[in-house]
Amino acid sequence: MTAGSGGAGATDGAVGRTVTGTGSPDGVPVGPPPPVDGGDTVAKVVRQWRVVHPELDTGPMEIIGRVNRCAALLQQAEDAPLRRAGLTRPEFDVLGTLRRTGHELTPSEIARETFSSGAAVTKRLKQLTERGLVERRGDDRDRRVAHVRLTDAGRELVDTIIPEQLGYESAVLSGLDAEGQRALAALLGGLLIQLEGRLGSSHL
Amino acid sequence: MTAGSGGAGATDGAVGRTVTGTGSPDGVPVGPPPPVDGGDTVAKVVRQWRVVHPELDTGPMEIIGRVNRCAALLQQAEDAPLRRAGLTRPEFDVLGTLRRTGHELTPSEIARETFSSGAAVTKRLKQLTERGLVERRGDDRDRRVAHVRLTDAGRELVDTIIPEQLGYESAVLSGLDAEGQRALAALLGGLLIQLEGRLGSSHL
DNA sequence: GCGAAGTGTTTTACTTGTGAAACACCTGTT
């Protein structure tokens, strides 16, 4: 959070946390961004910090704050097409995971793949099963484990939504030219590899 | 979410939503990232989609998925120093906002600055007041409005945490060289300006 | 001045997620 500490979202805070009901992601109502004089909202926050703490290196804020703020705004935008399909993003993530892997998955595998807790997956599967988008069957070797797969309806839903969603996202990113997009993806990829190695594996 | 749709977090899903208790951000337990062969976890998800839907342009996933995944991991990392101080990030965002603006703010101003709902701010202020980190006083012109300011203790807490947090973040980002960090901050800033203009102001 | 409409803040009912405990089941050891 420090990256802009002060304005949760303003800097790196409000990335969007919980999604309640059909509303906007938690912590990310992302109200109308107040028109800012120079640069983005993160730049404004950084300037404020520089005034009260000139000795601090605000460099990390410029990246982390922006990553978080972008994520918050993108998530909200992305949610629109999903909402039309009556799905929350976490729910869609479950369906998408099943679709892209192409085979059945156990609840634990879905949790891992989806970066969510087992309990959350249990709840989502319950709902998706009730809606007929997903089916479960027990393993016959090991009766503890379940195998989950998409129903035909679930598969069709994913296949309908995915192109819409990608088109939507493409439009959202269109402010950046192709070269900028390529560069950004590469830099983020590099950062992500570091983060996944460093933060994923415990310490630091 | 489409950006990697399928694995909530894997692509752009699990950015981290709600933070419950002292645990990890909601939707972002960010379990041990499974060691991935080539590239980051997003690259793996993109490859999977390409197999089942070769006709789709997966470009947006490479950016949006990574932004979201980075945000999830960074948020978790950033939370560590805050947790030691017994604060959640949204709480710290309130304190930080008061600190960096340098003057009293009304609850609505805090909500705007913090990109959170008024109701959420009410709850946080209640807690922060109980802990003696923040004080309120009523406006004498307009008795509806309240003015919130940091107590000495609150101010000291912020000033203690901020350098720790920035140092921490700096370490987290150290995998990227100075030039990469500069470039990344600039690209994200450009994207953010687009997003704040486009997504903030209504449509699309 | 007085009521209607508007704004700032809090309350309410509900949703979703979490961590830990509870279950259910497997497996290796003795």
Add this chain to the structure above:
DNA sequence: AACAGGTGTTTCACAAGTAAAACACTTCGC
């Protein structure tokens, strides 16, 4: 064969957010 310990999944109690309604107060138009 039985049990200790481990793993997959679900349940439980609770935290924190949201949208909308409720309050409290101000201000505008007449």
